[in-house]
Amino acid sequence: MADYSLLISGLADVFTLTNLLFIVIGVTLGQLVGATPGLSIIMALAIAVPLTYGLDTLTAIAFLISVNKGGTVGGAVPSILLNVPGTPESAATALDGYPMAQKGKPMKAMKYALYHSVLGDLSSDVVLILLAAPLAVVALKMGPVEISALMILAFTIISGLVGDSMIKGLIAASFGILLATVGLDPGMASPRFTFGMLELYDGVPLTAVSIGALAMSGVLVGLISLQGKPGSQSAIQITGRPREDSVVTFAEFFANRYVALRAFIIGTIIGAIPGLGSTTAGFLSYSVNKQAAKDPEAFGTGDARGIAASETANSAVVGANLIPLLTLGIPGNIAAALLVSAFMIHGMQPGPLLFEEQGRLIYGMFGAMLIANFCNLGVGQFGMRFWALIVSAPGTVIYPAAMLLCFAGSYVITGATFGVYVMICAAIFGYLMRSFGFSIVAFIVAFLLTPQLENSVLKARLIMDDDLSLLLDHPVALALLAMAVASVVFLGPKKKSRRSDIPAATGQ
Numbered sequence: 001m002a003d004y005s006l007l008i009s010g011l012a013d014v015f016t017l018t019n020l021l022f023i024v025i026g027v028t029l030g031q032l033v034g035a036t037p038g039l040s041i042i043m044a045l046a047i048a049v050p051l052t053y054g055l056d057t058l059t060a061i062a063f064l065i066s067v068n069k070g071g072t073v074g075g076a077v078p079s080i081l082l083n084v085p086g087t088p089e090s091a092a093t094a095l096d097g098y099p100m101a102q103k104g105k106p107m108k109a110m111k112y113a114l115y116h117s118v119l120g121d122l123s124s125d126v127v128l129i130l131l132a133a134p135l136a137v138v139a140l141k142m143g144p145v146e147i148s149a150l151m152i153l154a155f156t157i158i159s160g161l162v163g164d165s166m167i168k169g170l171i172a173a174s175f176g177i178l179l180a181t182v183g184l185d186p187g188m189a190s191p192r193f194t195f196g197m198l199e200l201y202d203g204v205p206l207t208a209v210s211i212g213a214l215a216m217s218g219v220l221v222g223l224i225s226l227q228g229k230p231g232s233q234s235a236i237q238i239t240g241r242p243r244e245d246s247v248v249t250f251a252e253f254f255a256n257r258y259v260a261l262r263a264f265i266i267g268t269i270i271g272a273i274p275g276l277g278s279t280t281a282g283f284l285s286y287s288v289n290k291q292a293a294k295d296p297e298a299f300g301t302g303d304a305r306g307i308a309a310s311e312t313a314n315s316a317v318v319g320a321n322l323i324p325l326l327t328l329g330i331p332g333n334i335a336a337a338l339l340v341s342a343f344m345i346h347g348m349q350p351g352p353l354l355f356e357e358q359g360r361l362i363y364g365m366f367g368a369m370l371i372a373n374f375c376n377l378g379v380g381q382f383g384m385r386f387w388a389l390i391v392s393a394p395g396t397v398i399y400p401a402a403m404l405l406c407f408a409g410s411y412v413i414t415g416a417t418f419g420v421y422v423m424i425c426a427a428i429f430g431y432l433m434r435s436f437g438f439s440i441v442a443f444i445v446a447f448l449l450t451p452q453l454e455n456s457v458l459k460a461r462l463i464m465d466d467d468l469s470l471l472l473d474h475p476v477a478l479a480l481l482a483m484a485v486a487s488v489v490f491l492g493p494k495k496k497s498r499r500s501d502i503p504a505a506t507g508q
Contacts, residue, residue, distance in 0.1 A: 030070020
């Protein structure tokens with residue numbers, strides 16, 4: 001039976017002035033970063049994680065979740081005004097958002113994006129709250145053998161669904177696994193790849209690697225792209241328009257209910273599967289709704305249904321991607337992976353035991369997620385005109401500021417210059433991976449999951465006494481391993497043909 005006193009206590013913990021203030025700050029920061037071309041919400045999260053070190057656990061998690069939610073909303077602003085997605089998740093939004101803005105309805109397009117983004121996010125949070133605890137109970141029935149097989153499946157899916165090819169994805173994951181082996185062997189307690197450096201006995205710091213490979217490498221790419229280019233152009237003029245071109249009525253919003261429903265279902269399913277993400281959900285939802293429309297030729301000409309399909313789906317991923325994280329300890333995407341580092345900083349171990357050991361904190365996090373959605377609506381409603389000004393900020397100001405935050409965040413998390421050195425090395429490595437088409441997502445997720453995989457494999461070996469034939473006594477593990485093999489077969493040779501459709505869609 002549910003412990004309602006724990007539920008009420010957890011929800012009540014959110015309603016403190018400090019928590020509410022950090023939720024608002026997180027949403028505002030996320031929308032600001034999302035609205036700035038060249039920056040990404042992953043950069044913001046990577047930099048923000050170490051800055052939460054001195055905060056209360058619930059305050060820190062609420063702040064980071066709010067940043068993630070705000071970034072999804074903010075990314076639609078430059079997509080609509082400049083046809084330049086502020087975040088990859090908003091790429092599909094530009095297909096109809098920018099044409100609508102060109103028709104003289106930029107505010108109307110941004111409001112469509114805001115309302116449907118909040119709707120998708122709120123709906124997926126409700127699904128997370130209803131399903132997470134029951135799924136965690138099921139996950140507790142899985143032993144080390146099943147967990148090991150599940151993580152192998154996660155590696156193959158993530159490697160196959162991100163990057164240019166399955167081979168490159170597996171190579172990137174292999175680099176992550178190799179880097180994660182630095183430190184003390186969990187079985188023998190002997191040092192591995194430490195080269196006599198005491199700083200490496202605890203392993204390579206996760207947050208420094210994340211900041212370098214994700215944020216700093218993106219800054220390097222942005223700085224290089226600025227060479228020989230003038231400053232950013234101004235956004236579309238959004239003042240002086242008729243009221244009907246700037247307001248979304250309830251009837252107009254309700255008219256897209258079936259589009260939003262399909263998009264919500266797609267986004268929730270995509271979010272619950274490790275390795276996919278908001279970008280995939282946005283394009284898939286756009287494609288499905290276009291095919292389901294009686295007049296598919298209207299999509300791409302400034303149709304509100306296109307905005308609703310993209311924004312509802314990519315925002316529905318935000319809540320759903322926490323389902324595998326909270327129930328199995330496996331991050332659904334890179335944003336969830338960064339939340340894992342925040343959990344660990346504050347002494348939390350994601351997985352099914354989290355509900356049993358820290359249920360009050362989890363319910364408090366759920367409450368913060370719901371509040372953040374309404375803050376997203378309020379901040380977005382009043383901040384649209386201001387976010388529109390952000391799109392004209394020159395990169396020569398944005399990138400150096402982001403670089404400074406990368407250095408500061410890396411130093412704070414380790415308390416020494418060692419973290420800065422790790423961040424710089426990870427940034428160079430991340431830049432090379434971007435240049436040669438290797439998946440940084442596969443690298444980071446593999447680096448994150450390897451310690452847990454290694455522990456599960458050690459326990460599984462003890463249970464089976466190194467006799468692989470005993471796998472026959474674990475049908476769930478066999479099924480998961482069969483799915484891993486099937487994912488390699490399916491996602492490997494066919495991936496190139498499927499990916500070839502995306503550039504055509506994004507090029508409009």
